[in-house]
Amino acid sequence: MVRGKQGTPSKAGQRFSIKSYSTILNRTASALAMVVALGLAPLSVEAQSYRFTDVKVEGNQRIQSSTIVAYTGLERGQAIDGGELNDAYRAVFDSGLFETVELVPQGNTLVIKVVEFPTISRINFEGNRRLKDDALAEVIQSAPRRVFSAAQAEQDAANIAEVYRAQGRLASTVTPRIIRRSDNRVDLVFEIAEGDTIEVERISFVGNKAYSDRRLRRVLETKQANILRTFINKDTLIDDRLQFDRQVLRDFYLSRGYVDFRINGVNAEVTQERDAVFLVMDVTEGQKFEFGDISVSSEIADADPDEFQAELRLKPGIVYSPLAIENAITTLEQLAVRKGIDFLRVEPRVTRDDRNLRLNVDFALVRGPRIFVERIDIEGNTTTLDRVVRQQFNIVEGDPLNPREIRNSAERIRALGFFSNANVDTREGSTPNQVVVDVDVEEQPTGSLSLGGSYSVNSGIGVAIGISEANFLGRGQRVGLNISTAQDSEEYNVSFTEPKLLGRDLQFSLSGGLAETNSNFAEYDTSTLFFRPSLTFDTSDVTRLQLRYGWSQEEMQDRGTTSTGGSRVGSVISSEIAQGALNKSEIGLTYTYDSRRTGLNPVAGFLMEADFDYAGLGGDTEYLRAKSKIVAQRLVFNEEITLRATFETGALHWLGNEPSRTIDRFLLSPSVFRGFEPGGIGPRDQGGGFDDALGGNIYAVARFDAEFPLGLPEEVGLRGGLFYDVGNLWNLADSNAGASANVVGRDGSFRHVIGFSLLWTTGIGPLRFNFSRALVKEDFDQEQPFDLTLQARF
Incomplete structure (x- = not known):
């Protein structure tokens, strides 16, 4: 007789450790091997065959007899x-499948006695307060009404512990029992x-x-x-986050020319109370390199x-950056x-000039392998149409393969925000000189309901509600x-945007709505009904052009009397209100130049915007209007x-x-010129006991800012600033x-303002x-003299 068992049943209702259960299985299997070897030895001498x-x-009970017989591989006779x-x-x-197995020869009959593994009746979690049962149930493979497996239970326990470790609870333990x-x-x-948490x-x-x-x-x-860790919640020691930090720190130095930068090690020293760590990163910066000679050579006629x-x-002379090379x-x-x-x-061929700290x-220009794109296969998109994903590729079936373009396309697909996961790989096609591009995506919800709040000294407390669908x-x-x-x-406001009109890099937007104001800084109300379609497209890697049309119906409405109780008869505002x-x-069009889009210089940026509008294509008003803005920023x-x-200027x-x-005219708000109320500078009508801002046809403003740390921990989010406006x-x-x-x-006059700012990045x-x-x-x-603004979305 050959027999063996994988465990010993415990008393009903008694908890049984899975580790003990696994130990019994291992020990029983080892003992079984010895028993079988010793037991069969004399049989092989006395009887050579069965x-x-x-x-x-x-x-x-659950498994058919024919299946068990098939496992033996034995045939009758x-x-x-x-x-x-x-x-x-x-x-x-x-x-x-079985807890115990016995093979008992009885004359010409072989009896196979088995005890099946038990079935899981239910699964419980005990001791979990931070994570709910539903969240833990998603990370385990064991399930009710399935056959119990000790190895699977151990793996499930490890998966649960990993979830806790990802939250910084490194001391968490999970023990499976039956x-x-x-x-x-x-x-x-x-x-x-x-x-x-650590x-x-x-x-x-x-x-x-x-x-x-x-x-x-x-x-x-x-x-x-x-003290703000309730809001920040990023001071927990998490291994995945540390790995990400190593990469971003390396990217930070490489983008600033430190090509030899490396992280020698990261050491986490536990505090005496054993509830926190001191994190030390050992780095080697190396020297800062700039671009030297830039040349192009060609091996293609x-x-x-x-x-x-x-x-x-x-x-030459620009700080070296891998992004600039890409x-x-x-x-x-x-081209x-x-x-x-x-x-x-x-192929970029880089030579070092260590003496001058330059990289030439x-x-x-070389000839790559003659490989074509056979087809692009997209899987996993249950809602998103195939063409939405294909529009992110600048290549189609039959085009020469460009591995760099494939990588860029993958990044554009991920940037859509439609998918929780997106993988783009290539594999050999029907012939060696063809490849198939496989796109495997996982959909995620794209609709959102946003609630927002704002506060400013000028407009008071505000509430914003938004319903949007990014993948309609x-x-x-x-x-x-x-x-x-x-x-x-x-x-x-109702809006609609088509990012790829006619399948091209042409964004079409349409918005319409109603806006009303009753500002405390004006003695009249306004009502505007508007409709605005536009087309936007890139003209280069740093420039963009927007063409737009706008229709609106605007009205100034009388409040009856001024805030001081005076009459409006004969005032400038009353004559404007009378126009109805x-x-x-x-x-109009807007031309934008933004050097930050290329990311070539991480410590400096330049932005220029120019707006031109003409009103008079029908309607009741006709004018030409031009505005421009230039912004230059640098970290020092x-x-x-x-x-x-x-x-x-405008x-x-x-x-x-x-x-x-x-x-119709320009009115300067505190966001354009600080230190004054909305419409606080410029021409005013002060007749009849009232004081109305009239705006102006021309304005020019220069703002200079310096933002700096206050010596507080960076996690507090407080920085100071000085500004000068003219x-x-x-x-x-x-x-x-x-x-x-x-x-x-x-006729106007130039005003000069100085000030101090306190900038606080909070959780709200x-x-x-x-x-x-x-x-x-x-x-x-x-x-x-004082202005406070807050804008939050949650």
Whole structure:
């Protein structure tokens, strides 16, 4: 007789450790091997073979007898020896379906006695407070009404512990246990000791010279523990986050020219209380390199190196950056496509000039392998249409394969935000010179309901409600409904965006709605009904152009009397109100240049915007309006201080038969010129006991900011700032002001303001406190020495 068992049943209702259960299995199997070897030895001497004409199975409840017999591999009437009988036992035992197995020869009959593994009746979790049962049930494979497996239970316990470790609870333990029930059933219980989270008490660096510890801590996702950890919640020691921090720290140095940077090690020293760690990163910065000689060489007759080099934006003396190399390669390969040169590949060949700390780069134009794209297969998109994913590829079936373009396409697919996971791989096609591009995605919800709040000294408390769908009907289109209300304004807006009109890089947007204001800084209300379609497209890697049309109906509404109780008869505002609701039909364009889009210079950026509008395509008003804004920003002093300069200007040339109104002209808000109320500077009507801002046809503003740390922990989110603003608003040509003696400030004058800002990044949104003082102003200006703004979305 050959027998063996995988465990010993415990008493019903008694908890049984899975580890003990596994130990019994292992020990029993080892003992069984010895018993079988010793037991069969004499049999092989006395009888050389067995011959069974019948096979019986006993003890099986769920598994058919024919299946068990098939596991043995024995055939009736076949002569077998002791070793083959032992092999038959092992085959049944190793199936993992039975707790005990016995092979009993009874004359010409082989009796197979088995005890099946129990069935899981239910699964319970005990000791878990931080994670709910439903969340834990998603990470285990064991399930009720399935056959119990000790190995699977151990793996499930490890998976649960891993979930806790991902939350920083490194001391958590999970012990699986079973409770025997009747009818060969068991209850599986996971006993969980969650433990406490391990906080990062302090993060420090060794070997850094170019950048301070404080600057490097701002790069990391892991933060130091502080009193605001309830909101920040990033000061927990998590291994995955540390791995991410290693990569972002390396990217930080490489983008600044430190090509030899490396992280020697990361050491976590446990505090004496054993509830926190001191994190120390040992780094080697190396030297900072710049680009040296930039050249293009060609191994392809059709590719003129001079023509390709003319396309490069890289210049000697620029700080070396891998991103700049990638952008240059993309530029050259795109030029090759436009010239019809297939299979051209760009190989950057870098030589070091350690003496001058420069890297010379030669972009070699070489012929790549002749491989074509056979097809693009997309799987996993249950809602999103195939064409939405295909639009992210700049190649189609039959085009030459460009591995770089495949990688860029994968990044664009992930950037859509439609998928929780997106993998793009290539495999060999039907012939060796063809490949199939496999796109495997996992859908995720794309609709959202957003609630927002805002507060400012000017408009008071506001509430915003937004309903949006980023992937409408799986077409990649965005639709939204937004309602925002504040103490002095309300707006209802419906929007629609098609990012790939006609399958091209052409964004079409359409918005319409109603906006109403009843500002405390004006003696009248406004109502605007609007409709605005637009087209936006890139003209280069740093420039963008928007073409738009706008129709609106605007009206100024009388409140009856002024806030001081005076009459409006004869005032400029009353004559503008008398014009009633006027329709406006205008076309316009916005040209944007933004150097930050390329990311070539991580410490500096330049933005320029130019707006031009013409109203008069029908409607009641006609004018030409131009606005421009230039912003330059740079990080200095170990990248701790941000310097920013902003210049804005605008001009309105009125062409209509009717005079312009205040709502047609420019009114400067505190976001444009600080230190004054909305409309606080510029021409004003002070007749009849009231004081109305009239706006102006021309304005010019310059703002200078410096933001710096206050010496507090970076995790607190507090920074300070100094600012200086100078600006002017003037000109009332073509208005109802005429030569009225009550109007002041027609010719304007430049005002000068200095101030201090406190910037606080909180868990509920960014707060900005502005404290200002006007150095030069007019007596009729309306100052605002303090301004607070808050905007939060949650």
